[in-house]
Each structure stands twice: as C-alpha cells, then as structure tokens.
Amino acid sequence: MTSNMLPPAIIFILGAILIPFLKGKTKSIYMLLIPAAAFYVLVNLPYGNIWTYEFWGYHLIMGRIDKLSMVFGYIFIIMAFLGILFALKVKDDLQHVAAIVYAGSTLGVVLAGDFLSLYFFWEVMAVSSTFLIIASRTKESREAGFRYILVHLIGGLFLLAGIVLTIQKTGTIAFDYIGLNGIESYLIFIGIALNAAAIPLHAWLPDAYPHGTPTSTVFLSAFTTKSAVYLLIRTFPGAELLIWIGAFMVFVPIFFAVLENDIRRVLAYSLLNQIGFMLVGTGIGSQLALNGAVAHAFCHILYKGLLFMAAGSVLQMTGKIKCTEIGGLYKTMPLTCLFCIVGAASISAFPLFSGFVSKSMVVTATVNEKMIFVYLILQFASAGVFHHAGIKVPFFTFFGHDSGIRAKDPSWNMILAMGIAAFACIFIGVFPQPLYNLLPFTVDYIPYTGAHVVGQLQLLMFGALAFAFLILSGYYPPEIKSINLDVDWFYRKLGRGGYIVLDKGLNTLNMISEGVVMGFIKGLVFFFKNTAAKIALFVAVNIWLALGYRDKRLEIKKNRLYNDILSGTLPIGIGAAVTISFILIVFVLT
Numbered sequence: 001m002t003s004n005m006l007p008p009a010i011i012f013i014l015g016a017i018l019i020p021f022l023k024g025k026t027k028s029i030y031m032l033l034i035p036a037a038a039f040y041v042l043v044n045l046p047y048g049n050i051w052t053y054e055f056w057g058y059h060l061i062m063g064r065i066d067k068l069s070m071v072f073g074y075i076f077i078i079m080a081f082l083g084i085l086f087a088l089k090v091k092d093d094l095q096h097v098a099a100i101v102y103a104g105s106t107l108g109v110v111l112a113g114d115f116l117s118l119y120f121f122w123e124v125m126a127v128s129s130t131f132l133i134i135a136s137r138t139k140e141s142r143e144a145g146f147r148y149i150l151v152h153l154i155g156g157l158f159l160l161a162g163i164v165l166t167i168q169k170t171g172t173i174a175f176d177y178i179g180l181n182g183i184e185s186y187l188i189f190i191g192i193a194l195n196a197a198a199i200p201l202h203a204w205l206p207d208a209y210p211h212g213t214p215t216s217t218v219f220l221s222a223f224t225t226k227s228a229v230y231l232l233i234r235t236f237p238g239a240e241l242l243i244w245i246g247a248f249m250v251f252v253p254i255f256f257a258v259l260e261n262d263i264r265r266v267l268a269y270s271l272l273n274q275i276g277f278m279l280v281g282t283g284i285g286s287q288l289a290l291n292g293a294v295a296h297a298f299c300h301i302l303y304k305g306l307l308f309m310a311a312g313s314v315l316q317m318t319g320k321i322k323c324t325e326i327g328g329l330y331k332t333m334p335l336t337c338l339f340c341i342v343g344a345a346s347i348s349a350f351p352l353f354s355g356f357v358s359k360s361m362v363v364t365a366t367v368n369e370k371m372i373f374v375y376l377i378l379q380f381a382s383a384g385v386f387h388h389a390g391i392k393v394p395f396f397t398f399f400g401h402d403s404g405i406r407a408k409d410p411s412w413n414m415i416l417a418m419g420i421a422a423f424a425c426i427f428i429g430v431f432p433q434p435l436y437n438l439l440p441f442t443v444d445y446i447p448y449t450g451a452h453v454v455g456q457l458q459l460l461m462f463g464a465l466a467f468a469f470l471i472l473s474g475y476y477p478p479e480i481k482s483i484n485l486d487v488d489w490f491y492r493k494l495g496r497g498g499y500i501v502l503d504k505g506l507n508t509l510n511m512i513s514e515g516v517v518m519g520f521i522k523g524l525v526f527f528f529k530n531t532a533a534k535i536a537l538f539v540a541v542n543i544w545l546a547l548g549y550r551d552k553r554l555e556i557k558k559n560r561l562y563n564d565i566l567s568g569t570l571p572i573g574i575g576a577a578v579t580i581s582f583i584l585i586v587f588v589l590t
Contacts (some may be wrong), residue, residue: 008038012104061113086417087215098131132216159191196228203488214312238285249276254384292361303346310340328402348390357432
C-alpha cells in the first residue's frame with residue numbers, strides 16, 4: 001500500500017500547482033483536502049525507511065518513519081489544515097500556493113532520511129516562506145523578505161558545506177545522530193541553529209514575521225523554527241552548548257517583548273523565548289528532557305498559531321496592530337478575545353492548558369540533572385512569558401484604553417480555525433496522555449501533582465501582581481511608537497559598510513584593470529592592422545624559436561637545435577612557432 005501512495009510532502013507541493021486554476025467553493029474544498037489526504041497517508045505509514053530511491057549512485061530516503069518524525073509530521077499537518085482554514089477567504093493565489101508548498105517542504109524536512117532530500121526541502125522551505133513575507137506587498141515587507149532570504153541562504157550554505165564534508169568523511173548521505181565533534185558538524189549545527197532563530201542568529205524572525213499578512217504569519221510561526229528544533233533533537237541531542245543557548249533565549253527576548261509596541265513583534269519575541277525551552281531540553285538530552293522538548297514544540301505550534309490568528313483577526317478587521325492604536329475590542333470582538341485568552345493561558349503554562357503539561361517536563365528535567373542555575377532562569381522566564389504574552393497581548397489588544405474602534409469578529413472560517421486550536425489547547429491541558437503516547441520515549445511523568453500546581457499558580461499570580469503594580473503605579477514602560485534595535489542592527493550596518501567598501505574598492509580596481517587591458521588590446525589591434533609589422537613579427541619570431549634561443553649565461557652550444565632534431569626531441573618552441581605562424585598568416589590574409 002505504501003508504494004502506491006505519494007509522500008505527504010509531494011502531496012502538498014503537487015497539490016499547490018492546481019490552486020490558481022480553481023475558483024470559489026471548489027478551491028476552498030480542494031485546499032482543505034490537501035492536508036486531509038496527507039494526514040491519511042501519514043497515519044497509515046509503517047515504521048522504517050520508505051520511499052527510497054537511487055539517484056546518481058546515492059540512496060535517497062524520503063520517508064524515515066519513527067516516533068520522532070511522526071509526532072512532528074502530525075502537528076505540522078494539523079497546523080497546515082488550521083492555517084488553510086484560517087486563510088480560506090483570502091483572494092491571493094500567490095499566498096495560498098506559497099503556504100501549501102511551505103507546509104509540504106517542512107514535511108519533507110521532517111521525513112527526510114538523507115542529506116540530499118533534507119537540503120532540497122530545506123531550500124524550498126526558505127524560498128516559499130519568503131513569498132509569505134512579501135505577500136503584504138508593501139515596501140517594508142519586500143525589504144524584510146529580502147533580508148530574510150539572504151539570511152536563510154547564508155544558513156543554507158553553512159548547512160551545505162557541513163553536508164559535503166560529512167559525506168566526504170563518512171561516504172554516505174544518510175544521517176541521524178551527528179553530535180558536535182568536528183568542523184563539519186559545527187557547520188551543520190550553525191545552519192540548523194539559524195533556522196531555529198538561536199541567539200545571536202535570531203534577529204531575522206522579529207524583523208520578518210510581523211510584516212506578513214494577517215493570515216500568512218500563522219504559517220510562518222509554525223514551521224521554520226520547529227522543523228529546525230526537530231533536526232536539533234534528531235542530530236544534536238545532549239549537546240551542552242544548546243543548554244546555554246536555550247537559557248539565554250528564554251531570558252533575553254522578554255525585555256524586548258516588554259518594550260515592543262507592535263503586538264505581532266511581541267509574539268515574535270515570545271516565540272524566541274519558547275524555542276529556548278525546547279533547546280534547553282534538547283541540550284540536556286535525557287529521555288524526560290527530549291520528551292519535554294518534543295511535547296513543548298507540539299503544544300507551542302498550536303497556541304502560538306492561535307495567538308497569531310487572534311492578532312491577525314484584529315489586524316484584518318481594524319487595519320491596526322500596535323498597542324497604542326487598539327484597545328477595548330472585547331466589546332465587539334468577544335470570540336476573538338476569548339480565543340486569545342486561551343492562547344495566552346496556554347503559553348503562560350496555566351494548569352489545565354497545554355503549555356502546563358509540556359513546559360514543566362523541561363523544567364523538571366533541569367531539576368533531575370541538578371542544574372539549579374538553569375532551573376532558576378527557566379522559572380524567571382516563565383514569569384516573564386506570563387507578563388508579556390499572557391497579560392500584555394490580551395490586555396492591550398482587547399482591554400486597556402478604549403480606542404473607540406468597534407470592529408466585529410472576523411469571518412466564520414477564522415473563528416472556526418481559532419476555535420479548533422483553542423479546543424486543542426484545553427484538551428491537551430486536561431488530558432495530556434494522548435500527547436504523551438506520541439512522544440519518542442515512554443512517559444512516566446505526572447504533571448498534576450499538588451506541589452507542581454500550587455508552585456506554578458504562585459509563580460503566575462505573583463507575575464500578575466507585578467504587572468498590576470507597574471500599571472497602576474505608572475512605572476510600566478509606556479507603549480510608544482518606536483523602533484527597537486536588535487542585533488540585526490550590526491549586520492545591517494556591516495552589510496551596508498561592506499557593500500560600500502566592495503563597491504568603491506573592487507569596482508575601482510576593476511575599472512583600472514579594464515583600462516589597462518583594453519589599452520593593451522587596442523595597441524595590438526593597431527599593430528596587427530599594419531601588414532609590414534605582421535611580416536616582420538612573423539620572421540623575427542620564427543628565427544628566434546628555430547635557433548632554440550637561450551640566455552647567454554646558459555652557454556648553449558651552436559648545434560643544440562641540430563642535436564635535438566637528431567635525437568627526436570624537438571624543442572617546444574618549434575610547435576609554438578608553427579602555431580604562431582598559422583595565426584600570423586591568418587592576420588596577413590585578412
């Protein structure tokens with residue numbers, strides 16, 4: 001049966017081709033059937049390597065099926081379905097095609113069992129996601145998309161260099177665990193870490209995602225970073241470097257999120273914060289930690305997608321997304337407000353919501369490994385997440401000051417997509433065992449213990465108290481129209497400076513070289529236009545070469561040429577003389 005079914009990635013990519021040719025309800029139903037068909041194929045796959053092909057002497061594996069790839073495959077298809085449903089009424093074929101190709105290429109990355117397939121889908125993922133950023137068709141989105149693709153192409157080059165060196169070293173294109181043990185592994189690590197937005201390679205994410213359309217950002221929030229997390233879990237579990245990168249990521253973005261005025265940039269920085277938890281779990285490498293990283297990626301895709309849906313709905317209905325421009329929308333957008341609160345509670349790890357049953361696994365793993373300092377960082381970050389994503393996003397969007405805007409809830413398809421995602425967040429939070437059954441290792445972890453529930457509620461309540469105190473006292477950083485600089489400032493300035501140096505330096509050198517070469521060529525042309533000069537050069541060159549001229553210091557004998565001819569070793573100059581003679585004759589005749 002498997003051999004008769006297309007790989008899920010190919011179902012998405014080929015399915016996207018027909019979208020521009022369909023209209024109305026037929027197009028809507030067709031787009032929803034694409035993830036449904038891919039999901040049907042995925043649930044019927046046996047474990048092992050399938051869809052294997054020979055290509056130029058290499059063994060391609062487009063279906064490496066195990067528990068790790070399956071759980072990521074499930075959530076990516078589910079999120080693709082919700083994203084398509086959310087964007088169902090968008091009249092933009094470019095956006096629909098790019099989104100579905102993007103989802104398909106991500107599935108290709110997750111199911112790839114060889115480096116060639118991985119790299120192909122990796123690059124398709126980068127290109128297709130770029131179109132989702134520029135789909136807004138604004139000057140800002142085009143510039144952000146240009147920076148985005150440049151960064152990801154650089155990351156792809158790091159990945160490719162590492163892949164080539166690894167294949168040369170091992171003699172195979174198959175991959176699984178790699179580990180940090182050589183220059184090739186570090187190159188691969190950098191290429192993957194860039195897609196995971198690991199600090200300090202993270203600035204492309206808050207720079208690009210907020211410029212997408214109200215619907216395209218939902219796809220962007222789900223696929224690129226989590227496919228990179230999957231690859232890090234697959235190839236670098238237990239890499240201690242990931243613990244400290246992750247700990248830094250859960251900490252630093254909090255301060256940027258607090259200062260941000262744009263709701264989608266707040267969510268972008270909170271996305272970085274949540275990836276930090278996943279990287280810490282991957283770096284610890286124990287079964288509990290890896291299960292926690294996978295579970296948190298699964299839950300994060302749902303609740304972060306829900307939050308971006310809520311923000312996209314507000315942007316769609318009001319045309320505004322900044323804290324200083326919105327507020328009081330709970331009065332006329334009650335369902336969107338409710339779904340946003342569910343997403344906020346999930347990302348804050350409130351008991352009975354999905355984030356609680358996944359994030360706590362990573363935190364507990366740090367305790368089991370006696371990493372007290374890392375544990376304290378994660379706890380501080382948990383309070384910070386509640387502060388900026390759990391409270392700030394719904395508060396300034398739907399409550400806060402009354403902006404006077406009276407927009408209504410969005411269309412039925414957007415409400416339905418948000419409702420399904422919200423239901424999933426609550427269901428997983430109340431009944432975590434179905435998710436635990438999908439994880440790579442057997443789970444004996446119990447999230448709902450008295451100590452854990454009480455401890456988490458204390459942490460969250462004190463975070464809420466701190467937010468209320470700062471707001472009421474006037475010490476909370478005011479929401480102002482501003483641009484906050486991140487590390488992208490450095491590569492923007494360095495890039496511009498490098499361009500100027502190369503433009504003034506290399507182009508000037510090129511102009512000088514061109515002048516010298518063209519002057520020499522013009523001189524030759526003038527010389528060879530004179531027939532007498534051609535004949536004189538012809539005679540002189542041939543006499544010089546025929547005599548076997550050598551420097552006087554070498555004291556060449558007069559009969560050197562004669563002896564060479566008798567011994568059958570003609571000087572190389574004879575052949576050169578014949579060639580030059582032919583060329584000069586052609587010049588004379590022309």
